[in-house]
Amino acid sequence: MITLKCLTKTFNRDSASEKQVIKSIDIHVNPGDFITVIGSNGAGKTTLFNLISGAISPTSGSILIRGNDVTTLPEYLRAKNIGRIFQDPLAGTASNMTLEDNMMITCKKGFKWPVISLNKKMRQFFQKEVTCLDMGLESRMKENVSTLSGGQRQALTLLMTVLSRPDILLLDEHTAALDPRNATMVMALTRRFIIEKKLTSLMITHNMGHAIEFGNRLIMMDGGEIIIDVQGDTKKSLTIPKLIDMFGSIRNKTFENDEVLLTT
Amino acid sequence: MIEGIFVEGLIYSIMALGVFFTFRILDFPDLTVDGSFPMGAVIMAACLHGGIHPLTGLLLSFCGGLTAGAVTAAIHNKLKVPHLLAGILTMTMLYSVNIRILSNRANLPLLRVETLLTRVHDYTREFIPPEYASLLFFILVVFIIKKLLDLFFITDMGLVFGALGNNEQMVRVQGINPATLKLIGVGLSNGLVALSGAFAAQYQGFADINLGQGIVVTGLASVMLGEFLLKSNKISVLTLRVILGTILFKAIMYLGRYYGYYINMTPNDLKLIAGILIILSLGATNFKGIKKGSRS
Numbered sequence: 001m002i003t004l005k006c007l008t009k010t011f012n013r014d015s016a017s018e019k020q021v022i023k024s025i026d027i028h029v030n031p032g033d034f035i036t037v038i039g040s041n042g043a044g045k046t047t048l049f050n051l052i053s054g055a056i057s058p059t060s061g062s063i064l065i066r067g068n069d070v071t072t073l074p075e076y077l078r079a080k081n082i083g084r085i086f087q088d089p090l091a092g093t094a095s096n097m098t099l100e101d102n103m104m105i106t107c108k109k110g111f112k113w114p115v116i117s118l119n120k121k122m123r124q125f126f127q128k129e130v131t132c133l134d135m136g137l138e139s140r141m142k143e144n145v146s147t148l149s150g151g152q153r154q155a156l157t158l159l160m161t162v163l164s165r166p167d168i169l170l171l172d173e174h175t176a177a178l179d180p181r182n183a184t185m186v187m188a189l190t191r192r193f194i195i196e197k198k199l200t201s202l203m204i205t206h207n208m209g210h211a212i213e214f215g216n217r218l219i220m221m222d223g224g225e226i227i228i229d230v231q232g233d234t235k236k237s238l239t240i241p242k243l244i245d246m247f248g249s250i251r252n253k254t255f256e257n258d259e260v261l262l263t264t
Numbered sequence: 265m266i267e268g269i270f271v272e273g274l275i276y277s278i279m280a281l282g283v284f285f286t287f288r289i290l291d292f293p294d295l296t297v298d299g300s301f302p303m304g305a306v307i308m309a310a311c312l313h314g315g316i317h318p319l320t321g322l323l324l325s326f327c328g329g330l331t332a333g334a335v336t337a338a339i340h341n342k343l344k345v346p347h348l349l350a351g352i353l354t355m356t357m358l359y360s361v362n363i364r365i366l367s368n369r370a371n372l373p374l375l376r377v378e379t380l381l382t383r384v385h386d387y388t389r390e391f392i393p394p395e396y397a398s399l400l401f402f403i404l405v406v407f408i409i410k411k412l413l414d415l416f417f418i419t420d421m422g423l424v425f426g427a428l429g430n431n432e433q434m435v436r437v438q439g440i441n442p443a444t445l446k447l448i449g450v451g452l453s454n455g456l457v458a459l460s461g462a463f464a465a466q467y468q469g470f471a472d473i474n475l476g477q478g479i480v481v482t483g484l485a486s487v488m489l490g491e492f493l494l495k496s497n498k499i500s501v502l503t504l505r506v507i508l509g510t511i512l513f514k515a516i517m518y519l520g521r522y523y524g525y526y527i528n529m530t531p532n533d534l535k536l537i538a539g540i541l542i543i544l545s546l547g548a549t550n551f552k553g554i555k556k557g558s559r560s
Contacts (some may be wrong), residue, residue, distance in 0.1 A: 074441075075436055076436045076439055076440060076441045076442070077439070079436060079437050079438065079439040080439040082437075083437070084437050086433075090431075091431065091433055091434070092431075092434060092437075093431070093434065094426060094427040094430035094431045094434060095430055095431070096426070096430050096497070097423070097426050097427065097430065097497075098497065101423050101426065102427075104420065104423055105420075105423050105424055105427050105434075105438065106434075106438055108420075109438055109439040110438075110439045110440065111439075111440055111441075111444070112419075112420035112421045112423070112424045112440065113419075113420060113421055114416060114419040114420070114421040114422065115419055115420055115421075116415075116418055116419050116420070117419075117420055118418065118420075118423070144497055164438070
Protein backbone atom coordinates (compact mmCIF):
# COMPACT_ATOMS: atom_id res chain seq x y z
CA MET A 1 0.00 0.00 0.00
CA ILE A 2 2.75 2.44 0.99
CA THR A 3 6.39 2.06 0.03
CA LEU A 4 9.07 4.42 1.31
CA LYS A 5 12.44 4.20 -0.44
CA CYS A 6 15.64 5.68 1.03
CA LEU A 7 13.58 8.52 2.49
CA THR A 8 15.50 11.33 4.22
CA LYS A 9 14.51 14.70 5.58
CA THR A 10 16.83 17.47 6.73
CA PHE A 11 15.49 20.68 8.22
CA ASN A 12 17.32 24.01 7.80
CA ARG A 13 19.77 22.63 5.26
CA ASP A 14 23.13 24.35 4.88
CA SER A 15 22.72 26.42 7.99
CA ALA A 16 24.10 26.25 11.51
CA SER A 17 20.86 24.71 12.81
CA GLU A 18 20.85 21.92 10.21
CA LYS A 19 19.13 18.85 11.60
CA GLN A 20 18.63 15.50 9.92
CA VAL A 21 15.33 14.31 11.32
CA ILE A 22 14.85 11.28 9.07
CA LYS A 23 17.94 9.20 8.21
CA SER A 24 17.10 6.88 5.36
CA ILE A 25 13.87 5.02 5.94
CA ASP A 26 12.87 2.01 3.84
CA ILE A 27 9.61 0.32 4.64
CA HIS A 28 6.81 -1.43 2.80
CA VAL A 29 3.36 -1.26 4.32
CA ASN A 30 1.10 -4.11 3.17
CA PRO A 31 -2.59 -3.54 2.51
CA GLY A 32 -4.54 -4.16 5.70
CA ASP A 33 -1.57 -3.62 8.01
CA PHE A 34 -2.27 -1.94 11.34
CA ILE A 35 1.12 -0.65 12.41
CA THR A 36 1.81 0.92 15.78
CA VAL A 37 4.71 3.38 15.80
CA ILE A 38 6.64 4.10 19.00
CA GLY A 39 9.78 6.03 19.80
CA SER A 40 11.00 8.74 22.12
CA ASN A 41 10.41 12.43 21.51
CA GLY A 42 12.32 13.69 18.48
CA ALA A 43 12.64 10.23 16.93
CA GLY A 44 10.94 11.51 13.76
CA LYS A 45 7.52 9.85 14.06
CA THR A 46 5.41 12.90 13.27
CA THR A 47 7.86 13.95 10.54
CA LEU A 48 7.36 10.52 8.98
CA PHE A 49 3.58 11.10 8.97
CA ASN A 50 4.04 14.58 7.53
CA LEU A 51 6.12 13.06 4.73
CA ILE A 52 3.54 10.37 3.97
CA SER A 53 0.63 12.83 4.00
CA GLY A 54 2.55 15.39 1.95
CA ALA A 55 2.51 18.23 4.49
CA ILE A 56 6.29 18.43 3.95
CA SER A 57 8.38 17.10 1.08
CA PRO A 58 11.41 14.83 1.58
CA THR A 59 15.01 15.92 1.04
CA SER A 60 15.64 12.73 -0.93
CA GLY A 61 14.05 9.36 -1.58
CA SER A 62 10.61 8.51 -2.87
CA ILE A 63 7.13 7.72 -1.57
CA LEU A 64 4.82 5.32 -3.39
CA ILE A 65 1.15 4.90 -2.54
CA ARG A 66 -0.58 1.95 -4.27
CA GLY A 67 2.36 1.78 -6.65
CA ASN A 68 2.07 5.44 -7.75
CA ASP A 69 4.95 7.78 -7.06
CA VAL A 70 3.44 10.61 -5.01
CA THR A 71 6.71 12.19 -3.83
CA THR A 72 5.96 15.56 -5.43
CA LEU A 73 2.16 15.50 -5.12
CA PRO A 74 0.79 18.30 -2.87
CA GLU A 75 -0.96 17.39 0.37
CA TYR A 76 -4.49 18.18 -0.77
CA LEU A 77 -4.20 15.82 -3.77
CA ARG A 78 -2.73 12.97 -1.71
CA ALA A 79 -5.46 13.49 0.89
CA LYS A 80 -7.96 11.70 -1.37
CA ASN A 81 -6.56 8.36 -0.20
CA ILE A 82 -5.38 9.38 3.25
CA GLY A 83 -7.35 10.11 6.41
CA ARG A 84 -5.36 11.78 9.16
CA ILE A 85 -6.24 12.43 12.79
CA PHE A 86 -4.17 14.69 15.01
CA GLN A 87 -3.46 14.78 18.71
CA ASP A 88 -5.43 18.02 19.10
CA PRO A 89 -9.15 17.09 19.30
CA LEU A 90 -9.97 20.52 17.80
CA ALA A 91 -7.96 19.91 14.62
CA GLY A 92 -10.37 17.60 12.84
CA THR A 93 -13.62 19.58 13.03
CA ALA A 94 -14.84 23.12 12.41
CA SER A 95 -15.89 24.53 15.81
CA ASN A 96 -18.38 27.16 14.68
CA MET A 97 -20.39 24.78 12.53
CA THR A 98 -23.03 22.22 13.38
CA LEU A 99 -22.40 18.49 13.63
CA GLU A 100 -24.30 17.73 10.44
CA ASP A 101 -22.52 20.50 8.51
CA ASN A 102 -19.19 19.08 9.64
CA MET A 103 -20.20 15.59 8.58
CA MET A 104 -21.43 16.86 5.23
CA ILE A 105 -18.07 18.50 4.54
CA THR A 106 -16.06 15.39 5.31
CA CYS A 107 -18.33 12.65 3.97
CA LYS A 108 -16.98 13.07 0.45
CA LYS A 109 -13.39 13.84 -0.46
CA GLY A 110 -12.43 16.23 -3.21
CA PHE A 111 -13.62 19.57 -4.59
CA LYS A 112 -17.15 20.63 -3.68
CA TRP A 113 -19.50 22.29 -6.16
CA PRO A 114 -22.34 24.63 -5.20
CA VAL A 115 -25.00 21.92 -5.02
CA ILE A 116 -27.15 21.13 -1.99
CA SER A 117 -26.57 17.54 -0.85
CA LEU A 118 -27.50 17.95 2.80
CA ASN A 119 -31.05 16.65 2.48
CA LYS A 120 -33.34 14.59 4.68
CA LYS A 121 -31.81 11.31 3.52
CA MET A 122 -28.28 12.49 4.32
CA ARG A 123 -29.39 13.80 7.72
CA GLN A 124 -30.91 10.41 8.58
CA PHE A 125 -27.75 8.65 7.40
CA PHE A 126 -25.54 10.91 9.57
CA GLN A 127 -27.84 10.46 12.54
CA LYS A 128 -27.68 6.68 12.16
CA GLU A 129 -23.87 6.72 11.97
CA VAL A 130 -23.55 9.02 14.99
CA THR A 131 -25.82 6.71 16.98
CA CYS A 132 -23.09 4.02 16.62
CA LEU A 133 -20.80 6.20 18.75
CA ASP A 134 -23.23 5.70 21.62
CA MET A 135 -22.66 9.17 23.08
CA GLY A 136 -26.10 10.68 22.71
CA LEU A 137 -24.87 12.95 19.93
CA GLU A 138 -27.74 11.99 17.61
CA SER A 139 -30.01 14.51 19.35
CA ARG A 140 -27.43 17.29 18.99
CA MET A 141 -26.99 17.29 15.21
CA LYS A 142 -27.88 20.98 14.92
CA GLU A 143 -25.57 22.14 17.71
CA ASN A 144 -22.16 23.63 17.07
CA VAL A 145 -19.24 21.23 17.47
CA SER A 146 -17.63 23.67 19.92
CA THR A 147 -20.19 22.55 22.54
CA LEU A 148 -18.81 18.98 22.49
CA SER A 149 -16.17 17.63 24.89
CA GLY A 150 -12.68 16.70 23.70
CA GLY A 151 -13.45 12.97 23.73
CA GLN A 152 -16.69 13.46 21.83
CA ARG A 153 -14.95 15.62 19.26
CA GLN A 154 -12.17 13.10 18.73
CA ALA A 155 -14.69 10.25 18.39
CA LEU A 156 -16.67 12.35 15.90
CA THR A 157 -13.47 13.16 13.98
CA LEU A 158 -12.69 9.45 13.81
CA LEU A 159 -16.17 8.64 12.53
CA MET A 160 -16.04 11.49 9.98
CA THR A 161 -12.63 10.38 8.75
CA VAL A 162 -13.76 6.78 8.34
CA LEU A 163 -16.95 7.84 6.52
CA SER A 164 -14.83 9.62 3.90
CA ARG A 165 -13.53 6.13 2.98
CA PRO A 166 -9.76 6.60 2.89
CA ASP A 167 -7.43 3.67 2.07
CA ILE A 168 -4.88 4.75 4.62
CA LEU A 169 -5.48 6.02 8.14
CA LEU A 170 -2.75 8.00 9.90
CA LEU A 171 -3.33 8.38 13.64
CA ASP A 172 -0.94 10.82 15.29
CA GLU A 173 -1.28 10.18 19.05
CA HIS A 174 -4.97 10.76 18.65
CA THR A 175 -5.79 9.77 22.24
CA ALA A 176 -2.89 11.54 23.98
CA ALA A 177 -4.91 14.66 24.84
CA LEU A 178 -7.87 12.71 26.28
CA ASP A 179 -8.55 11.48 29.80
CA PRO A 180 -8.03 7.70 30.34
CA ARG A 181 -11.72 6.78 30.05
CA ASN A 182 -12.21 8.68 26.80
CA ALA A 183 -8.87 7.40 25.50
CA THR A 184 -9.97 3.80 26.03
CA MET A 185 -13.27 4.51 24.33
CA VAL A 186 -11.64 6.17 21.30
CA MET A 187 -9.11 3.30 21.04
CA ALA A 188 -11.93 0.75 21.05
CA LEU A 189 -13.68 2.69 18.29
CA THR A 190 -10.43 2.90 16.34
CA ARG A 191 -9.98 -0.86 16.44
CA ARG A 192 -13.59 -1.47 15.45
CA PHE A 193 -13.47 0.91 12.46
CA ILE A 194 -10.11 -0.42 11.23
CA ILE A 195 -11.42 -4.00 11.26
CA GLU A 196 -14.87 -3.13 9.84
CA LYS A 197 -13.60 -0.94 7.00
CA LYS A 198 -10.39 -2.94 6.37
CA LEU A 199 -8.22 0.16 6.62
CA THR A 200 -4.45 0.20 6.32
CA SER A 201 -3.36 2.20 9.34
CA LEU A 202 -0.36 3.62 11.09
CA MET A 203 -0.73 4.77 14.68
CA ILE A 204 1.80 6.78 16.65
CA THR A 205 1.49 6.21 20.37
CA HIS A 206 3.47 6.98 23.49
CA ASN A 207 1.67 4.23 25.32
CA MET A 208 3.70 1.01 24.99
CA GLY A 209 0.79 -1.02 26.31
CA HIS A 210 -1.38 0.21 23.42
CA ALA A 211 1.46 -0.33 20.97
CA ILE A 212 1.69 -4.00 21.95
CA GLU A 213 -2.02 -4.60 22.39
CA PHE A 214 -3.16 -3.07 19.08
CA GLY A 215 -2.21 -3.84 15.49
CA ASN A 216 -0.43 -6.65 13.70
CA ARG A 217 2.93 -4.95 13.36
CA LEU A 218 5.06 -2.69 15.53
CA ILE A 219 7.88 -0.36 14.54
CA MET A 220 10.15 1.56 16.88
CA MET A 221 11.93 4.69 15.69
CA ASP A 222 15.02 6.25 17.17
CA GLY A 223 17.13 9.10 15.83
CA GLY A 224 15.31 9.18 12.51
CA GLU A 225 15.62 5.46 11.75
CA ILE A 226 13.40 2.44 12.13
CA ILE A 227 15.30 0.24 14.59
CA ILE A 228 12.69 -2.40 15.35
CA ASP A 229 10.10 -3.82 12.95
CA VAL A 230 8.21 -6.86 14.22
CA GLN A 231 5.03 -8.53 13.00
CA GLY A 232 3.06 -11.75 13.15
CA ASP A 233 3.71 -14.10 16.04
CA THR A 234 6.77 -12.19 17.25
CA LYS A 235 4.54 -9.15 17.67
CA LYS A 236 1.87 -11.19 19.48
CA SER A 237 4.34 -12.53 22.05
CA LEU A 238 5.83 -9.10 22.71
CA THR A 239 5.87 -7.65 26.23
CA ILE A 240 7.11 -4.33 27.51
CA PRO A 241 10.30 -5.75 29.17
CA LYS A 242 11.12 -7.68 25.96
CA LEU A 243 10.74 -4.50 23.94
CA ILE A 244 13.06 -2.60 26.27
CA ASP A 245 15.64 -5.42 26.07
CA MET A 246 15.46 -5.34 22.28
CA PHE A 247 16.07 -1.62 22.27
CA GLY A 248 19.01 -2.03 24.65
CA SER A 249 20.70 -4.73 22.58
CA ILE A 250 20.26 -2.82 19.30
CA ARG A 251 21.23 0.61 20.49
CA ASN A 252 23.73 -0.59 23.08
CA LYS A 253 22.34 1.84 25.54
CA THR A 254 19.64 1.63 28.13
CA PHE A 255 16.36 3.36 27.88
CA GLU A 256 16.56 6.69 29.51
CA ASN A 257 13.71 6.80 31.92
CA ASP A 258 11.57 8.59 29.42
CA GLU A 259 8.33 8.66 31.34
CA VAL A 260 6.15 9.29 28.30
CA LEU A 261 7.56 6.27 26.53
CA LEU A 262 7.20 3.98 29.48
CA THR A 263 3.61 4.62 30.42
CA THR A 264 1.73 1.36 30.28
CA MET B 265 -35.19 61.45 5.16
CA ILE B 266 -36.14 58.25 6.94
CA GLU B 267 -36.53 56.36 3.63
CA GLY B 268 -33.13 57.78 2.64
CA ILE B 269 -31.55 56.03 5.61
CA PHE B 270 -33.18 52.75 4.64
CA VAL B 271 -32.24 53.01 0.96
CA GLU B 272 -28.62 53.84 1.75
CA GLY B 273 -28.54 51.15 4.39
CA LEU B 274 -29.85 48.58 1.94
CA ILE B 275 -27.40 49.59 -0.80
CA TYR B 276 -24.43 49.45 1.55
CA SER B 277 -25.65 46.22 3.11
CA ILE B 278 -24.78 44.42 -0.15
CA MET B 279 -21.21 45.63 0.43
CA ALA B 280 -21.39 44.66 4.11
CA LEU B 281 -22.47 41.15 3.10
CA GLY B 282 -19.29 40.93 1.02
CA VAL B 283 -17.21 42.14 3.98
CA PHE B 284 -19.00 39.64 6.24
CA PHE B 285 -18.11 36.85 3.80
CA THR B 286 -14.36 37.59 3.89
CA PHE B 287 -13.93 38.80 7.48
CA ARG B 288 -16.27 36.45 9.27
CA ILE B 289 -16.63 33.31 7.16
CA LEU B 290 -13.31 33.07 5.34
CA ASP B 291 -11.30 34.76 8.12
CA PHE B 292 -9.50 36.64 5.34
CA PRO B 293 -9.39 40.36 6.26
CA ASP B 294 -9.69 41.79 2.78
CA LEU B 295 -8.92 45.46 2.10
CA THR B 296 -9.52 45.19 -1.65
CA VAL B 297 -13.00 46.46 -0.80
CA ASP B 298 -11.78 50.08 -0.74
CA GLY B 299 -10.90 49.70 -4.42
CA SER B 300 -13.59 47.35 -5.65
CA PHE B 301 -16.48 49.47 -4.35
CA PRO B 302 -15.59 52.52 -6.51
CA MET B 303 -14.66 50.07 -9.27
CA GLY B 304 -18.28 48.89 -9.40
CA ALA B 305 -19.41 52.52 -9.44
CA VAL B 306 -17.11 53.61 -12.27
CA ILE B 307 -17.81 50.54 -14.41
CA MET B 308 -21.54 51.21 -14.03
CA ALA B 309 -21.11 54.91 -14.87
CA ALA B 310 -18.96 54.15 -17.90
CA CYS B 311 -21.52 51.60 -19.11
CA LEU B 312 -24.44 54.00 -18.68
CA HIS B 313 -22.62 56.73 -20.58
CA GLY B 314 -21.71 54.26 -23.27
CA GLY B 315 -25.36 53.37 -23.77
CA ILE B 316 -25.05 49.84 -22.40
CA HIS B 317 -28.16 48.39 -20.75
CA PRO B 318 -28.08 48.96 -16.94
CA LEU B 319 -28.49 45.24 -16.23
CA THR B 320 -25.46 44.43 -18.39
CA GLY B 321 -23.68 47.22 -16.51
CA LEU B 322 -24.49 45.53 -13.20
CA LEU B 323 -23.17 42.23 -14.49
CA LEU B 324 -19.95 43.89 -15.72
CA SER B 325 -19.50 45.64 -12.35
CA PHE B 326 -19.91 42.31 -10.58
CA CYS B 327 -17.33 40.69 -12.87
CA GLY B 328 -14.95 43.62 -12.28
CA GLY B 329 -15.15 43.10 -8.53
CA LEU B 330 -14.79 39.35 -8.99
CA THR B 331 -11.54 39.88 -10.90
CA ALA B 332 -10.21 42.37 -8.34
CA GLY B 333 -10.86 39.92 -5.49
CA ALA B 334 -9.32 37.06 -7.44
CA VAL B 335 -6.18 39.17 -8.01
CA THR B 336 -5.86 39.77 -4.25
CA ALA B 337 -6.29 36.07 -3.50
CA ALA B 338 -3.81 35.12 -6.24
CA ILE B 339 -1.17 37.53 -4.83
CA HIS B 340 -1.75 36.01 -1.40
CA ASN B 341 -1.67 32.40 -2.65
CA LYS B 342 1.15 32.49 -5.14
CA LEU B 343 3.56 34.99 -3.58
CA LYS B 344 2.77 34.06 0.03
CA VAL B 345 2.03 37.73 0.79
CA PRO B 346 0.00 38.31 4.01
CA HIS B 347 -3.67 38.94 3.17
CA LEU B 348 -3.72 42.52 4.46
CA LEU B 349 -0.79 43.51 2.24
CA ALA B 350 -2.25 41.68 -0.77
CA GLY B 351 -5.49 43.66 -0.32
CA ILE B 352 -3.67 46.98 0.00
CA LEU B 353 -1.68 46.23 -3.17
CA THR B 354 -4.80 45.53 -5.22
CA MET B 355 -6.64 48.48 -3.70
CA THR B 356 -3.81 50.85 -4.64
CA MET B 357 -3.60 49.48 -8.17
CA LEU B 358 -7.37 49.78 -8.57
CA TYR B 359 -7.17 53.53 -7.91
CA SER B 360 -5.35 53.95 -11.23
CA VAL B 361 -7.49 51.36 -12.97
CA ASN B 362 -10.65 53.17 -11.89
CA ILE B 363 -9.41 56.49 -13.30
CA ARG B 364 -8.67 54.67 -16.58
CA ILE B 365 -12.18 53.22 -16.66
CA LEU B 366 -13.57 56.77 -16.33
CA SER B 367 -11.32 57.83 -19.27
CA ASN B 368 -8.83 59.72 -17.09
CA ARG B 369 -11.40 61.53 -14.98
CA ALA B 370 -11.89 61.48 -11.25
CA ASN B 371 -15.68 61.58 -11.36
CA LEU B 372 -18.61 61.32 -13.70
CA PRO B 373 -22.13 62.65 -13.07
CA LEU B 374 -25.07 60.44 -14.01
CA LEU B 375 -27.73 63.13 -14.04
CA ARG B 376 -28.79 63.06 -17.70
CA VAL B 377 -28.47 59.36 -18.36
CA GLU B 378 -31.02 56.67 -17.89
CA THR B 379 -30.16 54.51 -14.87
CA LEU B 380 -31.85 51.47 -13.45
CA LEU B 381 -33.52 53.74 -10.88
CA THR B 382 -34.92 56.20 -13.43
CA ARG B 383 -36.37 53.21 -15.27
CA VAL B 384 -37.98 51.96 -12.08
CA HIS B 385 -39.34 55.45 -11.40
CA ASP B 386 -40.79 55.60 -14.93
CA TYR B 387 -42.70 52.37 -14.37
CA THR B 388 -44.04 53.31 -10.95
CA ARG B 389 -44.64 57.03 -11.44
CA GLU B 390 -48.41 56.69 -11.41
CA PHE B 391 -48.66 54.64 -8.20
CA ILE B 392 -46.03 55.77 -5.69
CA PRO B 393 -43.60 58.68 -5.21
CA PRO B 394 -40.06 58.01 -6.53
CA GLU B 395 -38.35 57.82 -3.12
CA TYR B 396 -40.65 54.99 -2.02
CA ALA B 397 -40.26 53.30 -5.38
CA SER B 398 -36.48 53.29 -4.74
CA LEU B 399 -37.03 51.87 -1.27
CA LEU B 400 -39.24 49.04 -2.57
CA PHE B 401 -36.81 48.34 -5.39
CA PHE B 402 -33.84 48.00 -3.04
CA ILE B 403 -35.79 45.91 -0.54
CA LEU B 404 -36.45 43.51 -3.41
CA VAL B 405 -32.82 43.55 -4.62
CA VAL B 406 -31.34 42.98 -1.17
CA PHE B 407 -33.90 40.28 -0.41
CA ILE B 408 -32.94 38.37 -3.57
CA ILE B 409 -29.20 38.70 -2.84
CA LYS B 410 -29.67 37.61 0.77
CA LYS B 411 -31.73 34.57 -0.30
CA LEU B 412 -29.13 33.59 -2.90
CA LEU B 413 -26.34 33.88 -0.31
CA ASP B 414 -28.30 31.83 2.23
CA LEU B 415 -28.79 29.15 -0.40
CA PHE B 416 -25.13 29.29 -1.40
CA PHE B 417 -23.94 28.78 2.16
CA ILE B 418 -25.89 25.56 2.60
CA THR B 419 -24.46 24.05 -0.57
CA ASP B 420 -21.46 21.72 -0.28
CA MET B 421 -19.15 24.48 -1.46
CA GLY B 422 -20.67 27.01 0.93
CA LEU B 423 -20.15 24.65 3.88
CA VAL B 424 -16.51 24.16 2.94
CA PHE B 425 -16.08 27.96 3.00
CA GLY B 426 -17.30 27.90 6.58
CA ALA B 427 -14.78 25.20 7.44
CA LEU B 428 -11.95 27.10 5.72
CA GLY B 429 -12.31 30.07 8.04
CA ASN B 430 -12.54 27.74 11.04
CA ASN B 431 -9.90 25.13 10.32
CA GLU B 432 -7.85 25.28 7.14
CA GLN B 433 -6.11 21.97 7.92
CA MET B 434 -9.48 20.19 7.89
CA VAL B 435 -10.14 21.46 4.37
CA ARG B 436 -6.74 20.30 3.15
CA VAL B 437 -7.16 16.85 4.71
CA GLN B 438 -10.45 16.69 2.82
CA GLY B 439 -8.58 16.81 -0.48
CA ILE B 440 -9.55 20.39 -1.38
CA ASN B 441 -7.02 23.05 -2.32
CA PRO B 442 -7.54 26.00 0.08
CA ALA B 443 -5.93 28.34 -2.47
CA THR B 444 -8.68 27.65 -5.02
CA LEU B 445 -11.35 28.24 -2.41
CA LYS B 446 -9.82 31.57 -1.38
CA LEU B 447 -9.73 32.64 -5.01
CA ILE B 448 -13.44 31.91 -5.41
CA GLY B 449 -14.44 33.29 -2.00
CA VAL B 450 -12.58 36.59 -2.11
CA GLY B 451 -13.67 36.98 -5.74
CA LEU B 452 -17.37 36.50 -4.93
CA SER B 453 -17.12 38.83 -1.95
CA ASN B 454 -15.65 41.63 -4.05
CA GLY B 455 -18.22 40.96 -6.75
CA LEU B 456 -20.90 41.79 -4.18
CA VAL B 457 -18.98 44.89 -3.09
CA ALA B 458 -18.72 46.14 -6.68
CA LEU B 459 -22.42 45.46 -7.20
CA SER B 460 -23.10 47.63 -4.16
CA GLY B 461 -20.89 50.35 -5.64
CA ALA B 462 -22.80 50.19 -8.91
CA PHE B 463 -26.11 50.73 -7.09
CA ALA B 464 -24.62 53.51 -4.94
CA ALA B 465 -23.46 55.41 -8.03
CA GLN B 466 -26.92 55.24 -9.57
CA TYR B 467 -28.63 56.31 -6.37
CA GLN B 468 -26.28 59.23 -5.70
CA GLY B 469 -26.27 60.30 -9.34
CA PHE B 470 -22.51 60.24 -9.82
CA ALA B 471 -19.49 57.96 -9.75
CA ASP B 472 -16.35 59.12 -7.99
CA ILE B 473 -13.04 57.32 -7.61
CA ASN B 474 -12.92 58.38 -3.95
CA LEU B 475 -16.27 56.74 -3.22
CA GLY B 476 -14.52 53.81 -1.60
CA GLN B 477 -12.39 55.64 0.92
CA GLY B 478 -12.81 53.92 4.28
CA ILE B 479 -15.57 51.70 2.95
CA VAL B 480 -14.07 48.60 4.57
CA VAL B 481 -14.46 50.34 7.94
CA THR B 482 -18.11 51.07 7.17
CA GLY B 483 -18.64 47.45 6.26
CA LEU B 484 -16.87 46.11 9.32
CA ALA B 485 -18.70 48.50 11.67
CA SER B 486 -22.01 47.38 10.13
CA VAL B 487 -21.16 43.70 10.55
CA MET B 488 -20.17 44.26 14.19
CA LEU B 489 -23.24 46.35 15.03
CA GLY B 490 -25.38 43.59 13.57
CA GLU B 491 -23.73 41.05 15.82
CA PHE B 492 -25.10 42.93 18.81
CA LEU B 493 -28.64 42.74 17.54
CA LEU B 494 -29.15 39.00 17.12
CA LYS B 495 -27.46 35.83 18.31
CA SER B 496 -27.64 32.63 16.28
CA ASN B 497 -25.62 30.06 14.35
CA LYS B 498 -28.10 29.94 11.46
CA ILE B 499 -26.77 31.45 8.25
CA SER B 500 -30.10 33.13 7.38
CA VAL B 501 -29.99 35.03 10.69
CA LEU B 502 -26.31 35.88 10.20
CA THR B 503 -26.98 37.52 6.83
CA LEU B 504 -30.11 39.24 8.14
CA ARG B 505 -28.20 40.84 10.99
CA VAL B 506 -25.58 42.17 8.57
CA ILE B 507 -28.37 43.99 6.72
CA LEU B 508 -29.95 45.30 9.95
CA GLY B 509 -26.52 46.35 11.21
CA THR B 510 -25.85 48.37 8.06
CA ILE B 511 -29.18 50.18 8.33
CA LEU B 512 -28.45 50.94 11.98
CA PHE B 513 -24.97 52.19 11.07
CA LYS B 514 -26.38 54.48 8.39
CA ALA B 515 -28.96 55.77 10.85
CA ILE B 516 -26.22 56.64 13.35
CA MET B 517 -24.26 58.39 10.59
CA TYR B 518 -27.38 60.36 9.59
CA LEU B 519 -27.90 61.46 13.16
CA GLY B 520 -24.27 62.54 13.29
CA ARG B 521 -24.61 64.47 10.05
CA TYR B 522 -27.87 66.27 10.89
CA TYR B 523 -27.72 66.80 14.62
CA GLY B 524 -23.98 66.63 15.19
CA TYR B 525 -23.63 70.44 14.97
CA TYR B 526 -25.19 70.68 18.41
CA ILE B 527 -21.97 69.25 19.78
CA ASN B 528 -19.83 71.04 17.18
CA MET B 529 -19.47 67.97 14.97
CA THR B 530 -18.98 68.28 11.22
CA PRO B 531 -19.42 65.64 8.49
CA ASN B 532 -15.62 65.40 8.50
CA ASP B 533 -15.81 63.75 11.91
CA LEU B 534 -17.93 60.85 10.67
CA LYS B 535 -14.96 58.59 9.88
CA LEU B 536 -13.73 59.11 13.42
CA ILE B 537 -17.17 58.11 14.69
CA ALA B 538 -17.15 54.97 12.51
CA GLY B 539 -13.75 53.98 13.89
CA ILE B 540 -14.84 54.60 17.48
CA LEU B 541 -17.96 52.48 16.86
CA ILE B 542 -15.76 49.54 15.84
CA ILE B 543 -13.48 50.00 18.85
CA LEU B 544 -16.51 50.13 21.17
CA SER B 545 -17.98 46.99 19.58
CA LEU B 546 -14.68 45.16 19.99
CA GLY B 547 -14.41 46.35 23.57
CA ALA B 548 -17.95 45.25 24.38
CA THR B 549 -17.36 41.81 22.83
CA ASN B 550 -14.18 41.36 24.88
CA PHE B 551 -16.00 42.47 28.01
CA LYS B 552 -18.75 39.91 27.42
CA GLY B 553 -16.11 37.25 26.84
CA ILE B 554 -14.40 38.04 30.13
CA LYS B 555 -17.71 37.87 31.97
CA LYS B 556 -18.42 34.45 30.51
CA GLY B 557 -14.95 33.36 31.55
CA SER B 558 -13.89 32.43 28.03
CA ARG B 559 -11.95 34.29 25.40
CA SER B 560 -14.18 34.49 22.37
